[in-house]
Amino acid sequence: VQLQASGGGLVQAGGSLRLSCAASGRTFTNYGMGWFRQAPGKEREFVAAISWSGGSTYYADSVKGRFTISRDDAKNTVYLQMNSLKPEDTAVYYCAAAKAPYTMVVRTTAMYDYWGQGTQVTVSS
Numbered sequence: 639v640q641l642q643a644s645g646g647g648l649v650q651a652g653g654s655l656r657l658s659c660a661a662s663g664r665t666f667t668n669y670g671m672g673w674f675r676q677a678p679g680k681e682r683e684f685v686a687a688i689s690w691s692g693g694s695t696y697y698a699d700s701v702k703g704r705f706t707i708s709r710d711d712a713k714n715t716v717y718l719q720m721n722s723l724k725p726e727d728t729a730v731y732y733c734a735a736a737k738a739p740y741t742m743v744v745r746t747t748a749m750y751d752y753w754g755q756g757t758q759v760t761v762s763s
Contacts, residue, residue, distance in 0.1 A: 639663045639735045639752040646731060646757030649723055653761070657718040659733030659754055666714040670738040672750060673707060673718045675729035675759075682732070686718060687743045696743040701727075723761045730756040 645657040657673070672687035686697045686707040695707055706719040716733060734750035744750065 639666070639669065641733050641735060641752055641754030643731065643733045643754040643757040646759045648760045648762065651723060651725055651761055651763050653723050654719070654721045655723065655759060657720065657731055657733075657757060657759075659716045659718075661714045661716070661735065666735075667711045668737065669735040669751075670742060670744045671707075671709060671716040672734045672736065672744055673716075674732045674734060674747065675727075676732070676756075677729040680729075682747060684745050684747070685731070687745055688716065689741050689743050690738060691740050694741050694743045696745055720759070723759075725761045725763045728759060728761050730758050732756045 640662045642660045670690050673685040674682050675685050676682040688695045688707045704722045709716045733754040735752040736744040736750045738744050
């Protein structure tokens with residue numbers, strides 16, 4: 639699976655962005671998908687994940703209620719809608735794909751098999 643993330647940019651605090659991750663190669667529907675982020679000087683951290691089925695999602699506490707992950711299997715794309723952005727959301731955002739059971743939400747970095755190249759999100763105060 640090849641993953642291409644896009645949609646990052648510069649936004650003021652309180653604003654919104656929608657990230658997209660387009661997949662190609664193997665069957666997209668066989669994979670659970672996730673978003674991670676890495677700020678300068680910090681480790682990569684989990685943001686959100688969605689199951690292969692699309693029926694289960696999970697969010698980091700820091701983004702719960704503000705971010706929404708979704709997938710469109712017809713377009714081989716997973717999205718991350720980010721609302722009420724804060725300066726601490728500034729990071730490079732990565733999408734990833736994990737071979738996982740149908741309803742499983744994968745939250746662990748090590749369980750992901752494929753990674754996109756990352757897209758920069760910068761939130762100004």
